[in-house]
Amino acid sequence: MATAAELCRQANEQYVDEDYQRAVELYTEAIALDGGRDDIYCHRAQARIQLGKYSEAAADCDQAMKLNENNSKAYIKKGTALFQMDEIGKALDVFKEGQKRFESDSVYVGWIKKCEDKLPSPKAETESPKIPQPAPAEKAACASSPSAVRHEWYQTHTHVVVTVLAKNVKKDNLSVDVEDRKLNVLIKEYQGSxxxxxxxxxxxxxxxxxxxxxxxxxxxxxxxxxEGIQWPKLEGSAEEKESVTPLAAAPIPEGDVPKYPSSSHYTRDWDKLAAEVTKEEKDEKLDGDAGLNQFFQKLYADASDDTKKAMMKSFSESGGTVLSTNWSEVGSKPVEVKPPDGLEYKKWEC
Structure with a gap:
């Protein structure tokens, strides 16, 4: 019978593969075996956020906080869930409480600003200016204008997800048109327009x-x-695209550039790429840890199924001390922990 740690590891793999529903199911099984793990509740909360189950995600975060009041991720994920439910005031309170507890975590600053930007200013509330009533002709013009509908977006290594916050939209009333660099979302009628x-x-x-x-x-x-790149923003211009380079892409000597049609399948020397990453880390490239993380994101996004399995297995079993891309090497045996020289490894699961 699988342990809670094994179920959690399997759930993490499903989350990476973007099967969020299956991830939730596995996290739930893990919690049934070990209900004292605040980290598993946080993992399940994140998967539920991806599924749009925000109230359930917030409840998971509450449970994680009960188990461990110093779980910074629980505050971030609960605030995120409340923000998505449009409970901005409550989300702001959660982010401010998290910032008070975890001053070193800079992520709260951005979320607090985002919440404050969406809330009406105190001055606007106290003044309560009178809004002039439009003439009959003006009313007709307002009725024909598009309804104000908010949208949000996020991204994974391989996809960009755009969310239009419109309720109870019928399939027959919706038209979505996607081109290489264009997205059009048309709701034929929403709240009268x-x-x-x-x-x-x-x-x-x-x-x-x-x-x-x-x-x-x-x-x-x-x-x-x-392309396997990190988007700095959702929208851009034709001129901007030409100047963009995939983030943290390893430099390839001019003489080693492969010649193949853009639509051809090809293989990569993953060991060589991993060696280049090690060298970059040793040489302290200017992008630092952020650049290294971006490189691994691209490496995983472009990898074959066997390579992805090798990366997940080696990283998980070694406690984050080994990252292999060779499935034939790590697939048949456990991966040993190899901490850096001078450091002692402390076991950490899931």
Whole structure:
């Protein structure tokens, strides 16, 4: 019978593969075996956020806080869930409490600003200015204008997900058109008027692999990235695309550039790439830890299934001290812990 740690590891793999529902199921099984693990509640909360189950995610975070009041991630994830439910005031309170407890975690600063930007200023509330009533002709013009509908976005290594916060949209009333760098979302009628959102994307996507899902509280459009790069923003211009380079891409000597059609399948020397990352870390490249993380994200995004399995297995079994891309080497035996010289390894699960 699988242990809680093993179930949690399997859930993590499902989360990386973006099967969030299966991840939730495995985290739930792990909690049934060991209900005292605050980290598993946090993991399940994150998976539920991805599924749009924000109230359940917030409840998971509350339980994690009961088990460990010093769990910074629980505060961040609960605040995120409340923000997505449009409970901005409550989210702000959670982020401020987290900032008070964990001053070194700079992520709270951005979330607090984001919440404050969405809340009305105290001055605007106290003044309560009178809004002039439009003339009959003006009322007709207002009725024909598109409804104000908010949208949000996030990204994974391989996809960009755009969320349109419109409730109870019917399939027959929705039209989503995706091109290489364009996204158009048309809701023919929403609260008495049409909604027409147009985005000129910062980078290219694969239109034929886009997916649209309807939820009670939103419309979610999942776009497949054409390149394994981190998008700094959702929208851009044609000129910006030409100057963008994939982040943390390893430099390739000019003479070693492979010659192949852009549509061809090809293999990479993963050991060579891993060696280059090690060298970059040793030489302290300017991008620092952020650049290294971006490189590994690209490495994983472009990897074959066996390479991904090798990376997950080696990293998990070695406690984060080994990252192998060779499945034939690590697939048949446990991966040993190899801490850096001068450091002692302390066991940490999941």
């Amino acid at each position: 049409p909604v027409d959102l147009n985005f000129f994307l910062a980078h290219t996507v694969v239109p034929q692999e886009s997916q649209t899902k309807l939820f009670a509280s939103k419309v979610e459009i999942k776009l497949k990235k054409s």
